[in-house]
Amino acid sequence: MPEGDDDHLFQKRRGEKRKLTATEDKHVGDPAAPEVLYAGEEPNMAVLRKHLADAPRYPIEALGSEWPYWTADAARSANAPVDYVAHSLLVSAAALIGNARWARLGGWFEPTALFGANVGGSGSGKSPAQDTVSDVIHAIERQMQADADMPQQMRAWKEKQHIAAIKMKLYEASVKKALKTGGPMPAYPDDAEPTPRPVPPRLLLDDVTPEKAQTLLAGMFRGGFSLHDELDDKFQSFTRYNSNSAKFWLQTYGGRTSKADRMSRDSASVEYLTCSMLGGIPPENLAPLLSARANDGLIPRFLWACPDDSIDTIEIVERPDAAVAVARLSRLASLPPDEDEDGRPKPVFVPVAREARRTLIEAAQRWRQQSRGHRGLYASALNKARGQALRIALVLELLEWSCTDDPEPPREISLRAIEAAAGLMETYYLPMARRVFGDADAPAEAHAAATLAGWIMERRPASFTVSDIRNRRIGGLRETQLIRTAIRILAQDGWLGSPEHDGSVGRPEERWFVNPGLFTTKH
Incomplete structure (x- = not known):
């Protein structure tokens, strides 16, 4: 039927x-x-x-001077609450920036990674709204791969492999001759070892095991983006693969060094293990999910968008120009990292402007005090809020820069960005966390x-x-x-x-x- x-x-x-x-x-x-x-x-x-608390309004003006217009138009085209588009944009921008930039306040550092969930039932518009942003991410990834000229890279790699094989044979022949004649042993050639096969540049990680993700991220300095239409499958994979799966994805939020020791293969070491995550969740799956993951530390790190289904009038509206969003967000994806003394890439640490520090510190102290009056997931969310605010502030700073012609990225996080990020946490993300967690506690x-x-x-x-x-x-x-x-x-x-x-x-x-x-x- x-x-x-x-x-x-x-x-x-x-x-x-x-x-x-x-x-x-x-x-x-x-x-x-x-x-x-x-x-x-x-x-x-x-x-x-x-038993939900009232849904707060998403303050899209926090996204800067230009992005609110694109966000509102994209939401109208999807016939969906603007929350889903704005939320997806924020998390996706964090994924594009990745390890190229970290936020810093004194000795406190935060990697640019965000976990986000769009909560909504069938017909809520969460999937088409998220698609307005995810389609841009896919377009950027395709452009990165086209610019990399993989056919040329493969030809050069095969040539090096061929030369390396010949040099290895010549070296082996020289060793045999030296052993036979008693002459001096030849020096081992530096370029006789096979080099790793070129891998197309990528942003997105599909439904991969933690082991595979670690291997991929070892070749992705900027970090990855675990993007899903439905997050249910991702959470189910935490038990499908192995007991350490949730622990691995939790590590990707922190940006710390990770080394996987393997019995039969070389270890895969990642200096800055970072990956953002975004996807949708049906409301009927929310309570069992939060209950099952209440104690592993993953859930409080998520930012939630769970608006009321308030779109009563269906409009036929074209999507805003994707080329505009692609051009802007591509600037984030191409931010150059710093280098250490050995020439290896490392993050550029962007400090909070002096005049903005007090605003963030006062907000952090306020959230910590509030956490003492709560228990469970919401208390944990309050304790994570200061780190999320600092991460969001850097993302907002760079989102605003992406709309300008300035070739130089910001060198500090401005008071405007700190106030906007603290406001987002105060008026939207923390009330939304309380709304989502309160729903989970309902009978x-x-x-x-x-x-x-x-x-x-x-x-x-x-x-x-x-x-x-x-x-x-x-x-x-x-x-x-x-x-x-x-x-x-x-x-x-x-x-x-x-x-x-x-x-x-x-x-x-x-x-x-x-x-x-x-x-x-x-x-």
Whole structure:
């Protein structure tokens, strides 16, 4: 049956091969059928909120002087809340900068890596909104690979391999002659060893094992970007591969040196292990995810976007010019790193401007004090906020620079960027963390009732049974008892009316009628 076929949504039940009675057809298609009593004067719409705190507004003005316009246009084209685009842009920009720049305040350093999650159900627009940014990232990666001229690199590499093989044979022949004649041993040629095969430049890491990721990142000084449409698969991989998987991805947030010792191969050492992460999560998967990962330190490091599904009017709007975003963000991807005394790349450490230090320190102290009044994930998020604010400030500074003609990147993090980053944490990301973590603490019954209520508002059925919900696994609801509990909650809140026999042959089943006032009154 087509997903959107509402007219025949419940007309065919499992195991039934009979025509619907006229009464049933009326129940399915006519919102006015039959006379039913509903609790209260009007339905309680708060059940939709799953015990969520109010969603804060994303202050896109924090993105600088030019990016807010592109972000708003991209969100309109995706018919999605602007949160998803702005959030994806911030995390993606951090990934492009990577180890080319680190933020510094005195002896406190933060790598440019962010973990972000877009929380939203089917139809929320989170995927098309994220795609407006991820498509730009893919375009930048393709351009990097084209500029690298891999065919020419491969030809040069094969030539070196051929020369190295010949020199090795000549060396071996010289050694044999020296051993035979007693003459002096020849010097080992420096260029007789095979060199590593050229690897196309890349930004993105696919669904790879930690071992493979470590190997790839060893050749990616800037770091990587673990970009996913749905983060569920990434989190499931933490147990699919090995017990240290979560630990590895946690290390990629810190930018520290990592060395993987292997039995049969050379060790893969990464001087600055850094990788940003971004993806979507359906709200029904949020509670079990947060519960399963409550103690490994990964979840509090995520920044969350979980806006209300408030886009009521569908618009046909073209995406903003991708070439503009590609040109701007390519400047971030091409930022040159510094070099150490041995000529190896290292980050450029960008200090906080003197006049901006007090603002960040006061915010950090405020968040630390607030953390003492909380427990669990939100307390951990408050303790991570100062580091996130410093990282975000550097990203905002460079995002603003990307829109200018100035060839010289900023040499310090300005007061404007620090204030904007602290404001983002204070007014959006910390309230959003509390909203997300509060939802995770809500009872399963509240989640089920909210899921069922959301489906009712979206599909507007006149009536349904427990079997209808269970068999279609609406919103992931499968357990009969949980569905019945959700129905009772909605009945008490005036959403559903008194049940009656559904007219089917055999064991009678309760049929619940949806309050038509849900669709005729503006709530």
